[in-house]
Amino acid sequence: MRVIGLMSGTSYDAIEAAAADLTLEGDTLVLRPLGALSLPYPEELRGCIEAVLPPAATTAEAVCRLDTGIGQAFAEAAVRADGELCSGTADLVVSHGQTVHHWVEDGAVRGTLQLGQPAWIAEATGLPVVSDLRSRDVAAGGQGAPLVSIVDTLLLRARPGVSAALNLGGIANVTVVAPGADPVAFDTGPANALIDAAVRHFTQGARDYDADGRGAARGRVRPGLLARLLDEPYYRRPAPKTTGKELFHLAYLKDALAAQPVPEPDDVLATLTRLTAVTVADACRAHDVTELVVSGGGARNPVLMRMLGEELADVRLLPSDSLGLPSTAKEALAFAVLGFLTVHGLPATVPSCTGARHPSLLGSITPGRTPLRLPEPAAVPPRRLRISDATRRP
Ligand SMILES: Nc1ncnc2c1ncn2[C@@H]1O[C@H](COP(=O)(O)OP(=O)(O)O)[C@@H](O)[C@H]1O
Ligand SMILES: [Mg+2]
Structure with a gap:
């Protein structure tokens, strides 16, 4: 399956887009990187993100505008990644979105909010989108992070x-x-x-x-x-x-x-x-x-x-x-893996890492242009990740 991962972290500097071919071979997940793009956020959007972040106060209107603006920027990144890295053959987009609030109280995470309305990505690419990957782990008692674990x-x-x-x-x-x-x-x-x-x-x-x-x-x-x-x-x-x-x-x-x-x-x-x-x-x-x-x-x-x-x-x-994982694309590739696991019916969390009560199937799925057809759930979860075509090895 050809998957595009989209990520922007707490620095909100740029959207990192990375594509990979992912296959399950028995208990090995094989990842072949197809390249990555870094798209700096437009200055205006950056300013809007900064304006809603703590300790600032915000309004529902500002959050709504931002959800749209980030969704559109992620959609543009997805279109470019599909065209430039996948020659238009991507099967799935996985979008982390932009964290605007990670609600921690007494060490426990009560909620976490990533903006970037996935409908814009599905509309622009025609592809199904896995998004909102953190919330399910929070609902299972976890920190919702670090999901790359x-x-x-x-x-x-x-x-x-x-x-x-x-x-x-x-x-x-x-x-x-x-x-x-x-x-x-x-x-x-x-x-x-x-x-x-x-x-x-x-x-x-x-x-x-x-x-x-x-x-x-x-x-x-x-x-x-x-x-x-x-x-x-x-x-x-x-x-x-x-x-x-x-x-x-x-x-x-x-x-x-x-x-x-x-x-x-x-x-x-x-x-x-x-x-x-x-x-x-x-x-x-x-x-x-x-x-x-x-x-x-x-x-x-x-x-x-x-x-x-x-x-x-x-x-x-x-x-x-x-x-074999380019250091600026690693997180975007990791999110591509998380969404791949989701559509294969596989949990994508490690409870000892996030603190959750159990492993969870992550995310929300937005259909693409055609009816949603998910692969058969995989028989066994992967035990290891192999990067194929890694150019350098220690
Ligand atoms: N050449 C560089 N020199 C110093 N710091 C850098 C350089 N390139 C990137 N950075 C730092 O990395 C940050 C972005 O890293 P990134 O991995 O994208 O973080 P995030 O996931 O939070 O967006 C920048 O805000 C900057 O602080
Ligand atoms: Mg960044």
Whole structure:
């Protein structure tokens, strides 16, 4: 089955679209990547997303407009992916949509809201769409995240030692796969969320991120500010746990900065970059990780990667590209897998990772141009994921 995955994370910078051929061979899921596209959000839409995010208040009208605007942008990405990556032969679109609220209370997730009305995608492509993938896990008592954990688990299970996958988006999440133990997955805290917020603040919105970590490279880590930031109770909570920009936003950073003499902007960036490295490293050490497979936009920040290497001197760091999954397309490919599992009648969650009571069949399905015809439910769930045609292997 030829599947397009569409993803935009908490950084709401761009829609990542990736296509893959997926086949079940016994208990092996085979994924052949067909390429990926990154479509930056139109500036106006970005502004609208920013305007509804916490701690801002919003209206039903703004949410409705955004649901339409994001749905149309995702539809455009799907059309392009079908044309440019699949020569018009895609069978299914899987859309994560854009998270606008992840409602956490006392460590429990009560709800999660992704916008991007799938009807626009079905209308534009004529293809069936799987969307709203997180809610079912929340209804089953889970965090609704990190959903990529099933893909990480299938991919890393056969690797030696304690292997972990790390995605550095707005938020950082890890999946730890140790031999003989249930996998665990959780958000470690911010990856780029606070760095991006600081850059936008210090440049009055002229820039969105610390390109190539240049600001952080010029700055010095301020131990007082770092200690203040590390005092965040979230880091000490046990897994499973998830977080979002409901916690790690500009007002949160301003609060921390108010507690001391305000450092130079570059020092703030250096300190925030170190914060990400330290919190990820602490999480990895707590789980005796020996190998860390890194993906997401943060993998392109050389200062963050250097700091991570310093904090985890005994851990082997490698990009997900070296396992055949391009690091910026990994999450989009993972969502393609989730939707593929859904239409094959297979649960797509790992309860030990999301904290749910049981594995769940995920998502809502919107029919395409023709009546919905689902494949026969698969006889056995996959035990491993093989990436075919991977160009490089470690
Ligand atoms: N060259 C780069 N240098 C520094 N940071 C980068 C670079 N490229 C991407 N990033 C960071 O990655 C973020 C986007 O990563 P992404 O994986 O798309 O996150 P999300 O899933 O939250 O959208 C950007 O906001 C930026 O902070
Ligand atoms: Mg992104």
